[in-house]
Amino acid sequence: MSVQPGWYVDPADTETRRYWDGEGWLGAPIPVDATPPDGPPPPEPPPAPVSPAEPATSATRDAVTAAPGWPPQQGPPPGYGPQQGPPPGYGPQPGHGPGWGPQAGPPGWGPQASPPGWGPQAGPPGWGPQTSHPGWPGRPPEPRPHGHRLAGYGRRLVARLIDFGLVFALNVVVNGWFVWRWAQEWAPYWQEVFRRAARGDTSAEGLPLPSEQSNSLLVAILLIATALWLAYEVPAMAAGGQTVGKRMMRIRAVPIAADQPLGIRRALSRWSTLGLPTLLWYCAGLGLVLQLVDALSPLFDHPLRMALHDKRAQTVVVEVPNRPDSAPSNDRNQPPGDTP
Secondary structure (H helix, E strand, C coil): CCCEEEEEEEEEEEEEEECCCCCEEHHHEEEECCCCCCCCCCCCCCCCCCCCCCCCCCCCCCCCCCCCCCCCCCCCCCCCCCCCCCCCCCCCHHHHHCCCCCCCCCCCCCCCCCCCCCCCCCCCCCCCCCCCCEEECCCCCCCHHCCCCCCCCHHHHHHHHHHHHHHHHHHHHHHHHHHHHHHHHHHHHHHHHHHHHHHCCCCCCCCCCCCCCHHHHHHHHHHHHHHHHHHHHHHHHHHHCCCCCHHHHHHHEEECCCCCCCHHHHHHCCCCCCCCHHHHHHHHHHHHHHHHHHHHHHHCCCCCCCCCCHHHHEEEECCCCCCCHCCCEEECCCCCCCCC
16 A cells, blocks of 8 residues: 655654655655645756856956956966966876876775765665665665554564464353354264274265254354454554554554554454454355455555555554653654654
């Protein structure tokens, strides 16, 4: 999902804002506390053409900057006519004095040198060769929603596995009896299948089928499992954007628009995309396939690494700072949409 065009805090310099057109930065930065224009910045004027140097015999020399004793209309001193080369000793073969040969140049400015900090692989401060400006060689800088780093996929996966483990434990307590009864319905069928397989019999005639109650038990199991998952995740996400697993992995979900709690509506919308397909496990495991696609979707979304449930709720998952003093200074006081 691409970020909507607008004025955002520059990830490379949080003291400035720049205009993001959906694919790259445009225009020059402005101070972060300045009011940005309504639309994109005006195009920068082209550089003024460099006019050729005036002839040495020009009669328009400024009297203020001319050397003392030189009349305003006088040309250069004798010996420096337009057809004459440099003074003796400065010919093209000897070079330009010690350290100024054809391969030298000023000290520190040789063919392999450049001004400090501006080598061939360098750019402006904070923009290394791999995090250059859009349109420059390399990839653009990684977004930092509300000044926070995006959570990596590994952390998100471990947090989700922790949450699944806790929800499974709840199901063992609340849903255990229904699962046991459903297993009892299917036990005679599978015992007979295994008995025939041991004898080499692959026929399916006369197998003891479970009663109609098994279907009702399966529906009840899925409904209870879905309700337990909803009760575990939605209230916690609405209040602080963190479940137990996310707290342990120090990540949380925040809205793209502003760094604030998700609220019940957004938390429910986010959960339903991943949680409701549990009811479709009854349909030959279709719900499990949909949940697997959702779980893998952050690997293919750039630059915000949003899963399908994040896209529906317009949220991103960010890292939680390790120390209170490391929290960004421009997270809650900025208007919505301050970073792409």
